[in-house]
Amino acid sequence: MKTAVIYWSGTGNTEAMAKAAAEGANAELFAVSEFGGNVADYDAFAFGCPAMGAEVLEEEEFEPFFTDIEGSLSGKKVLLFGSYGWGDGEWMRNWYDRAKAAGAELIGDEGFIVNDAPSDDDLAKLKALAAELA
Numbered sequence: 016m017k018t019a020v021i022y023w024s025g026t027g028n029t030e031a032m033a034k035a036a037a038e039g040a041n042a043e044l045f046a047v048s049e050f051g052g053n054v055a056d057y058d059a060f061a062f063g064c065p066a067m068g069a070e071v072l073e074e075e076e077f078e079p080f081f082t083d084i085e086g087s088l089s090g091k092k093v094l095l096f097g098s099y100g101w102g103d104g105e106w107m108r109n110w111y112d113r114a115k116a117a118g119a120e121l122i123g124d125e126g127f128i129v130n131d132a133p134s135d136d137d138l139a140k141l142k143a144l145a146a147e148l149a
């Protein structure tokens with residue numbers, strides 16, 4: 016089982032979540048700008064991106080990356096996570112539906128979201144969810 020955690024984070028909240036997910040899933044960890052691998056070589060992914068713009072994925076790096084790879088997610092186990100600020104999680108509901116439409120086998124009935132900085136409890140929960148990718 017080969018698993019990657021791929022994330023974008025501006026102020027570190029989603030990065031802290033990514034580290035916990037990588038631990039839980041025993042996965043390789045990449046900032047999205049560093050990922051040079053081939054999606055086909057992995058069985059499972061955790062993707063992390065905060066709510067940006069107006070309830071969208073970060074548009075310079077993460078959105079183009081996800082657009083490129085979403086057609087290759089069919090049948091792969093996928094966990095989505097990210098931090099948000101003032102919204103109600105709309106960006107994640109849209110992202111979850113998009114990944115589901117791409118045929119990904121999503122972990123959980125929704126993505127794992129945390130308001131601002133994750134607590135130790137949030138990180139432990141995410142780690143446990145990520146373990147389901149393995």
Ligand SMILES: Cc1cc2nc3c(=O)[nH]c(=O)nc-3n(C[C@H](O)[C@H](O)[C@H](O)COP(=O)(O)O)c2cc1C
Binds near residue numbers: 065
């Ligand atoms: C440019 C910008 C746009 C944002 N847009 C939203 C938004 O639409 N909805 C929301 O809930 N939070 C929004 N936020 C807040 C971030 O999602 C929040 O600060 C999050 O914790 C950042 O995660 P990070 O530390 O991983 O970068 C925005 C923040 C920035 C800087």
